Amino acid sequence: MTADTDEPRDGQRRRDARATREAILNSAIEAFTRLGYDGAGVREVAGGAGVTAMLVNRYFGSKEQLFAEAVDRSFTPRTVVSDDPSALSERTAARLAARTSPEADDLDPFVLMLRSVASPRAAEIIRAGIEKHVGRHLTDLLPGPDAAPRAELLLSLIAGVWLMRKVIATPALTDMDQGALTRQLHDLMEVLVNAPPSTSGGGSDGS
């Protein structure tokens, strides 16, 4: 971490606008991830930062703008998708399996997303954030044609696993052996990465 979030030595932050704004934003990420956009109140966010509710609106204008900044910040460190094109599916599968394990703390942009999509305004903000941060980046990483829809399909898989394993907590998937899960996810992602443009003449399409 950078050194700008220095905590005061006297135990109380003293009229430091920069640090207060940061504290509010961090508290917002935590609250939105845990409770979702609708569930997290401004007072809750403020309390987590040690300030009153009105300061939140003074710094961020409104809850909606606060959420937009929280989404932006939450997605900036790429926690799951690997940056290495050659080992993309392998490393991404391993990271996903590890970060969705029951022991892991569930502070994650995907959880924030899943718990906030109920609100249409939040969904719109999330869509923009997804495109800006992961979608575009992932599209560049995938080889072959039609990389964009395949990238979003990969994101669908990641989000789905996060949903079932950490938000809904289906038992069989939650208790699944991590090695086996990693292998399964790896196989699935390989299908998406190694683009079959239209391999295997599956011509028998109905409709």
Next chain:
Amino acid sequence: MTADTDEPRDGQRRRDARATREAILNSAIEAFTRLGYDGAGVREVAGGAGVTAMLVNRYFGSKEQLFAEAVDRSFTPRTVVSDDPSALSERTAARLAARTSPEADDLDPFVLMLRSVASPRAAEIIRAGIEKHVGRHLTDLLPGPDAAPRAELLLSLIAGVWLMRKVIATPALTDMDQGALTRQLHDLMEVLVNAPPSTSGGGSDGS
């Protein structure tokens, strides 16, 4: 539809407890799917059924119990997962692609789920519903060992596609050609259906 939801000929339902209960439940499914558990108010549900809010609680006890019945009802007709074991991945992929297309009406149990998981109580109810209706059923359909986690992985994929395509509406995936999407989903589901117990000696498992 069955004939028990007969609408009155004089345009107004007249003191028919059975039909009123049904109307409330249908309105609840519609409202919860569109707005989620937190977003849909009791008054909204009641208004959709043409009654007042208090009647909802009189018939269902509380909003939470109403939600539980709505989830149960919403999941009973299997809309996506095919019942045919031999063509499971093929038909499920086709149905999923069709039902998540932009033209399709988004009244679906998966959307109801995705828009309601923010509430912990609702998430618990959904988990039970998933297990009861689709999970168990799908586990029986899948061949090979460890069918339960693979079934839930399949559900993760389905839920993720619903999320990205209909709830968040990422453009590349929403506008994706239906035939191509069906093919991609089919390939993915094949990986899950044709269980590789531990094929391809990726024995390097940590932990």
Next chain:
DNA sequence: CGGTCACGTCTACGAGTGTAGACTACTGCG
């Protein structure tokens, strides 16, 4: 030491939430 301005808080409002209890009105039966 005193002024000044930004940082932070307090009170409050209007709207919306789920739910409880009392009340009305309609239907069917004797």
Next chain:
DNA sequence: CGCAGTAGTCTACACTCGTAGACGTGACCG
């Protein structure tokens, strides 16, 4: 016709929400 029971409504309560405006207060600068 009158009684009874049930389908449905009305009013209300206690609470939380996001946000607006007025107010206090501490630190820096001269």
